[in-house]
Amino acid sequence: MARGFETKCLHLEEEEGDCSHFGALSYPIYQTATYAHPGVGQSTGFDYSRLQNPTREHLEKIVASLENGIDAFAFTTGMAAITMLMELFAPGDHLIVDEDLYGGSIRLFSHVSSKNGLTFSSVPCHAVNVEDYIQPNTKAIYIETPTNPMMNVTDIAALAQVAKKHDILLIVDNTFLSPYFQNPLDLGADIVIHSGTKFLGGHNDTLAGFLVTNREDIRERFRFLIKTTGAGLAPFDCFLIQRGIKTLGIRMERAQANAMEIAHWLQKQSCVTEVIYPGLKSHPGHEIMKKQARGFGAMLTFQVKNQAYAYAILGKVRMIKYAESLGGVETLLTYPMTQTHADVPDEIRRKNGITECTLRMSVGIEDVKDLLAELKKVFAEAEQKIEG
Incomplete structure (x- = not known):
């Protein structure tokens, strides 16, 4: 039986009946940089907190569940998440991005991603035929819906059909609605972005960012990138975001x-x-x-x-x-x-x-x-x- 949203905010089904962590109802903050090994070739499942930390893993599983994805990745900020997202692409790749985006995203694309060889077409995705802007080197369509700040609404399912037709990614920033009101992966998106600082955290007391996917190939790439770039969210901040999600x-x-x-x-x-x-x-x-x-x-x-x-x-x-x-x-x-x-x-x-x-x-x-x-x-x- 499918769990209700509010229940998923509080409980991971796989952990029900588990009284590990001394039965703590609030998931513990594992404030550690590294982990001891039982022996050569043996591991507790955690080796170094840049790779993964139990508190972060728990939070990532919750966010993945809320967005109906197979995995989520927690970052130090929303911009850190988008910055690592751009590592999916190579110099010469082209992206179609909505022209009305958060200013920080526009700044990143214009001053950092462009420097690294990516090219962008900024178009009003809610008002044009996006297919007309696809080039041979186009790799993704990137949107917010509603947009920040002009609240333009794009049809995610319709855009997903265009993306799939041309074998390109559809990336949706879902910060404004949160997974409580909208699930872009269910509508055909490949990647969902959140500034966890906002509605997920909900208390203006910490920074966080998330990438969520339902594709195994992207999941494997993100897991490699997050451990390589080192932008994973710290344990205490993970705790604060988890606490906020409980009342989302x-x-x-x-x-x-x-x-x-x-x-x-x-x-x-x-x-x-x-x-x-x-x-x-x-x-x-x-x-x-x-x-x-x-x-x-x-x-x-x-x-x-x-x-x-x-x-x-x-x-x-x-x-x-x-x-x-x-x-x-x-x-x-x-x-x-x-x-x-x-x-x-x-x-x-x-x-x-x-x-x-x-x-x-x-x-x-x-x-x-x-x-x-x-x-x-x-x-x-x-x-x-x-x-x-």
């Missing part, structure tokens, strides 16, 4: 419910010119999201009248924090122009819709009445300051 389901439900209420409230504000949230029926990706995901998530973006309003709102929030991250229990407001996408060339930012008027909100699990009360106060103060 209930956090995502509460944060999504809050996001929906806030999105509807923002639509009624005179200083807001656009609210971009896939849960709204007006969002062009709404029906695709209903088809491929089990929810709409807790991320939303909105545009205000002008830069003055954006600055005033950012300067007046108090309970809501003006901070650069997402996916935690606290509600955060981010200014992509100077934070997440500061290193993206201005012409690319503007082409993607990111302007001085763009604000991105990661909605937390506070009482929504308190969030709305703060927003009402902040918006009223901002209007008074600007309009007089």
